Amino acid sequence: MGTEQNLEAAMDRPAWAPPEVDLERPSTARIYDYMLGGLHNFAIDRQMAEQVLAVGPQIRLTAHANRGFLRRAVEFLAAAGIRQFLDLGSGIPTVGNVHEAAHRVAPDAKVVYVDVDPVAVAHSLAIVEGDERVTVVQADIRDTDAILSDPRVTGALDFTQPVAVLIVAVLHFVPDADDPARIVARLRDAIVPGSYLGISQVATFPFELTAEQRAVADRYTKANAVALRSREQIGAFFDGLELVEPGLVDPAEWRADGDVTDMFPSYAGVARKP
Ligand SMILES: C[S@@+](CC[C@H](N)C(=O)[O-])C[C@H]1O[C@@H](n2cnc3c(N)ncnc32)[C@H](O)[C@@H]1O
Numbered sequence: 001m002g003t004e005q006n007l008e009a010a011m012d013r014p015a016w017a018p019p020e021v022d023l024e025r026p027s028t029a030r031i032y033d034y035m036l037g038g039l040h041n042f043a044i045d046r047q048m049a050e051q052v053l054a055v056g057p058q059i060r061l062t063a064h065a066n067r068g069f070l071r072r073a074v075e076f077l078a079a080a081g082i083r084q085f086l087d088l089g090s091g092i093p094t095v096g097n098v099h100e101a102a103h104r105v106a107p108d109a110k111v112v113y114v115d116v117d118p119v120a121v122a123h124s125l126a127i128v129e130g131d132e133r134v135t136v137v138q139a140d141i142r143d144t145d146a147i148l149s150d151p152r153v154t155g156a157l158d159f160t161q162p163v164a165v166l167i168v169a170v171l172h173f174v175p176d177a178d179d180p181a182r183i184v185a186r187l188r189d190a191i192v193p194g195s196y197l198g199i200s201q202v203a204t205f206p207f208e209l210t211a212e213q214r215a216v217a218d219r220y221t222k223a224n225a226v227a228l229r230s231r232e233q234i235g236a237f238f239d240g241l242e243l244v245e246p247g248l249v250d251p252a253e254w255r256a257d258g259d260v261t262d263m264f265p266s267y268a269g270v271a272r273k274p
Contacts, residue, residue, distance in 0.1 A: 016122065018119065021119055033091070034046050037094075038094045065251045065261055066168065067096060069252070070168045076255060077270070082196060083108060084109070084161060086112050087112065087113050089173070092119060097127070098113070112136075113136045121137075137153060141167070167187075171201045184237045199234070200267065200269075240273075254269070
């Protein structure tokens with residue numbers, strides 16, 4: 001990185017940025033925050049986001065549609081009696097967070113947020129400070145056993161009772177080499193019957209990209225290790241579980257309560273452990 005960019009990065013560092021944050025590397029959490037209209041992102045994130053949006057401007061709608069799916073899924077789960085939520089890859093808090101949606105329906109619900117990104121963790125901690133119903137943990141979803149045995153997680157959630165595990169817009173950041181199916185299977189095994197799993201993930205392009213689009217997509221997918229998956233591959237994450245209506249669909253269409261937006265290919269579902 002040149003001196004000019006270093007200077008820009010230094011000037012861009014606000015007081016709230018945790019010291020371990022590398023301002024020279026784009027972060028998926030902060031790119032997503034930017035796409036949702038949030039303020040917790042840096043020049044390098046905005047630059048990457050704008051390059052991606054230039055290839056697929058619908059990605060902004062996808063981010064909003066995904067966030068809508070997350071809210072409706074939590075409302076559905078709370079209405080179905082779920083009182084414990086494990087939100088993995090929870091992101092930077094923005095409008096309509098999991099604990100807010102859950103507490104609207106069930107004020108006693110427990111929520112554990114887990115994210116690998118220090119900015120997401122710092123902001124989650126700040127907004128839930130003093131709320132004993134919400135726990136925030138910095139961890140990598142790939143360290144599934146460590147998360148499931150973390151005393152903060154086991155102290156907040158009773159795994160002998162139903163838990164909703166949410167992995168929303170996260171698994172495309174887990175490459176095949178890290179065996180996402182094994183991660184999801186480990187989580188499925190950890191929850192009792194009557195628990196739920198909610199997943200959304202970006203899918204493979206249903207159209208041919210131009211050389212220019214491919215170059216930007218490759219750059220983004222390399223920088224963020226994005227793994228696009230087919231509908232079948234995403235559906236396989238729910239093996240052994242029963243998808244609730246309407247099954248595996250576009251996040252915008254999952255129990256939609258407003259206008260369904262045109263969007264980038266993506267699939268979402270919520271399934272119950274029988
Ligand atoms: C696109 S955001 C989704 C945020 C939220 N789940 C939502 O749907 O609004 C993806 C989040 O996953 C987090 N993430 C990516 N890889 C992760 C990993 N290996 N372990 C934990 N979190 C991860 C990122 O830091 C980011 O906050």
